[in-house]
Every structure is written in C-alpha cells, then in structure tokens.
C-alpha cells in the first residue's frame with residue numbers, strides 16, 4: 203500500500219520493517235482524541251480562510267462517520283498504515299476523496315501525537331483522581347465505623363504505643379490526598395495545546411492556535427514548537443506521581459497481608475476479594491493486596507523506561523518517542539485497576555477487635 207509519506211520512495215516497505223515500526227496496535231485507543239483534534243484543526247483552517255467552508259464541512263462529516271465506525275467496531279485497521287493518524291487520514295481519503303489531504307495543512311503527525319496523548323492523559327488523570335476520592339471516602343468510613351477500635355502502634359515493626367485504628371487508617375488517607383494534589387498540579391503541565399508546532403518549526407499558514415485551544419478546552423498553548431513536539435516531561439511527571447501512588451498502595455497492602463495472617467489476625471477479607479488453595483483448604487489468601495504490591499514494580503519500571511527513553515534525545519522529534527505510549531498506557535491501566543480493586547477489598551473487609559489484655563507490649567499476638 204502506498205504510504206502518505208511515500209512520495210520519493212521507489213521501493214515499498216519491507217513487511218518486517220512495517221511490523222516493527224507500527225504503533226497502531228496500541229495507539230488505536232487514541233482514536234477519539236485524534237478525531238476531536240482533527241475536527242478542531244479543520245474548523246480553525248476554515249475560520250482562517252485556509253480552506254473553504256464547504257471543504258471543512260466535508261472533512262468534518264467524514265471524521266464524524268469515522269468516529270462512528272470506531273464506536274461500532276466497524277473500522278478496519280490497516281497495520282501497514284503505521285499509526286492511528288494515518289489510518290484515519292487514509293480512511294477519510296477513501297470516503298471523501300482528495301479533499302481529505304487538506305486536513306494535513308499546517309499540521310504534522312509530530313504535533314498531532316502530542317495533542318492526542320495530552321488529551322488522553324488529562325482525561326485519565328481525572329479518572330484516577332475520582333478513584334482516589336472514592337478510596338478516601340472508604341477509608342474515612344472505615345475510620346468512623348471502627349472509631350472505638352484500639353490497636354498496637356508500631357515502630358521497627360515492634361509494638362510501641364496503643365493507637366486508634368482510625369489514626370492508622372487516616373495516616374494512609376493523608377498520603378492518598380497528597381497524591382491527588384500531585385495529580386492536580388501535574389495537570390497544569392499536561393493541559394498545554396501543542397498544535398501549530400507542525401513538524402518542529404511551526405508553519406507559514408496564518409493559523410489561529412488560541413481558537414483551537416479554546417475548542418479543545420486547553421487553557422494554554424505551547425510557547426516553543428521544538429519543545430512542544432519533542433519533550434515528554436509531562437508523561438514522566440505523571441509516571442512519577444503514579445509510582446508514588448503505587449508505593450503508597452503497596453505499603454498499605456503489605457500491612458493488609460500481615461494483618462490477614464493468623465499471627466496478626468486483625469482483618470478478615472471478604473471471600474469476594476480473596477482466593478483459596480485447592481490442597482490447603484484452611485487457607486484464605488490476600489491475593490489482591492499481594493498483586494497490587496507486585497504491580498508496583500511494573501509502574502516503577504515504566505517510569506524508568508520513560509526516563510531512559512528521553513535521556514540523550516537531541517531536539518526535536520525522534521522516532522524513539524513512539525516508545526512512550528506503551529509504558530504510559532500500562533501505567534494508567536495498572537494504577538486505575540489497583541485503586542479500584544484496593545477500594546473494593548477495603549470496603550468489604552472487616553477489622554477484628556484486639557482485646558485490651560492483648561494490647562500489652564509483651565503479650566503474644
């Protein structure tokens with residue numbers, strides 16, 4: 203298949219190379235943002251009289267139909283078309299003919315992909331903040347429900363002083379609230395509109411970037427086109443916040459695992475959030491807590507992958523940057539599912555009261 207960039211090329215791409223360089227298998231999840239961004243860009247091109255109103259109408263109509271095809275699962279992905287941008291653009295050309303090419307005026311895939319991931323991430327940050335909010339409510343509920351519940355407080359994992367269980371639970375709550383603030387703060391740096399940067403040096407067309415930013419609800423436009431298409435610090439920052447969330451979850455999970463043991467006997471997890479053993483029927487395993495603790499490693503790994511990806515990259519866009527997506531998507535999915543499952547596990551858990559005589563420093567647990 204002829205590539206949109208294939209003008210000066212005499213040979214077709216090797217199939218091995220095609221498979222190696224494609225990103226459509228994972229960037230397809232960005233389709234709705236890609237289309238929304240293209241519609242805004244197209245409206246701007248018409249407003250600035252760079253394309254005719256009739257052309258803009260035709261392009262927008264086509265893009266809306268493509269969005270529908272995706273939603274209904276009818277869109278036929280072509281992996282030889284590399285990525286989500288080229289898949290959509292080529293389908294548009296199939297639908298409305300050569301006028302489709304005008305959508306690419308004053309734009310490059312380099313600024314387009316930055317727009318897509320920024321739109322994706324700001325939505326996901328919103329979702330994660332909601333999950334944290336739900337968890338905060340659960341912890342507050344548990345603290346209230348068990349308000350008269352006294353437990354040993356530890357230092358060095360040795361019994362130190364008796365504390366209220368609510369005191370302990372609300373310590374974790376504080377950590378999650380700071381995580382929520384960190385996400386909110388990072389949003390400022392995610393929510394910047396990069397279009398207009400084109401490949402790296404901007405464009406000579408008389409575009410209106412503020413108009414695109416307004417349509418797409420970005421409070422700010424990127425100042426420097428070379429920076430806009432090439433840095434991924436906002437992703438690294440997000441993955442660092444995500445790593446801190448996982449670290450906080452993992453600390454809590456470690457305690458749940460301890461508490462669920464017969465030695466501690468402090469918490470009873472519901473059957474719905476535990477697993478058993480076929481050969482040891484007495485067992486009820488705190489698998490969700492262990493899995494969350496385990497998944498922390500992959501989120502840290504994704505952060506290191508992104509930092510290493512960016513290290514030594516010269517300005518401006520480099521194809522290496524395509525490798526930013528899988529660690530990002532994996533981080534988002536992992537953090538979201540861990541927060542949801544942790545919340546479910548805690549909501550359904552029962553705390554077991556420690557009898558006063560057992561609170562003594564020397565008593566056997």
Ligand code: ARG
Nearest residue numbers: 225285311312315521523524
């Ligand atoms: N799939 C590419 C990425 O994720 C889109 C940008 C491609 N740009 C290019 N000049 N080849 O980064």
